[in-house]
Amino acid sequence: MSAVLRPLQADDRPQWQGLAEAYKAFYKTETTAAEYDAAWQRLQTQQVQGLVLAQGQQLVGLAHYLLHGSTWGERVCYLQDLFVPPVARGQGLGRCLIDAVAAAARQQGAQRYYWLTQADNATARALYDRVAEHRGFIRYDYPL
Numbered sequence: 203m204s205a206v207l208r209p210l211q212a213d214d215r216p217q218w219q220g221l222a223e224a225y226k227a228f229y230k231t232e233t234t235a236a237e238y239d240a241a242w243q244r245l246q247t248q249q250v251q252g253l254v255l256a257q258g259q260q261l262v263g264l265a266h267y268l269l270h271g272s273t274w275g276e277r278v279c280y281l282q283d284l285f286v287p288p289v290a291r292g293q294g295l296g297r298c299l300i301d302a303v304a305a306a307a308r309q310q311g312a313q314r315y316y317w318l319t320q321a322d323n324a325t326a327r328a329l330y331d332r333v334a335e336h337r338g339f340i341r342y343d344y345p346l
Contacts, residue, residue: 205262206296207302209253210245217261218242218254225264225285229242229320251280253302255295262290265299267309281317284326296329 210218226233245252245266250340255263266283282302286295307315317334318341319326330336 205209205255205257205293205298207253207255207298210254212246213260214254214338215242218252218264219244221261221264221285222283224287225283228285236238245330248275251308253299253306255286257290262286263295263299265303267303267307269307269312275309275313277312279303279310279312279315281315284317291325295328297333300333 207243209241219242222238222241223233241250244250250266250268252262253265253267261288264283265281267279267281269277269279272278281300284299286297286299304315321327
């Protein structure tokens with residue numbers, strides 16, 4: 203069955219949360235109900251933009267992205283979250299979401315598009331290595 207790409211809609215909340223919980227579990231990240239509520243609110247107010255893929259009535263992928271300024275360019279797009287559940291992988295859905303965010307970023311004037319992943323996420327990296335360039339940067343997090 204083919205998938206339909208569309209913006210996240212208000213009535214997607216239950217299925218979105220199921221995908222978001224699976225995504226967070228994959229990365230072993232604990233997230234509270236209040237944090238899911240806050241994330242959903244940001245997605246609804248377009249502080250962060252969301253796209254989903256649906257097969258019939260079932261959501262089978264999500265992408266969260268945002269555009270921001272940059273010292274060296276006008277606008278940059280950051281793909282913050284990308285998730286396709288294991289049962290839906292191997293159908294090109296991740297690539298579809300990456301390409302859709304790229305199109306949205308171009309349309310909104312972004313000059314660059316980037317994302318992060320864990321070094322040991324071999325499945326995702328196999329896709330990312332086909333569609334983008336790894337430039338060798340290492341991320342550091344400073345606790346606030």
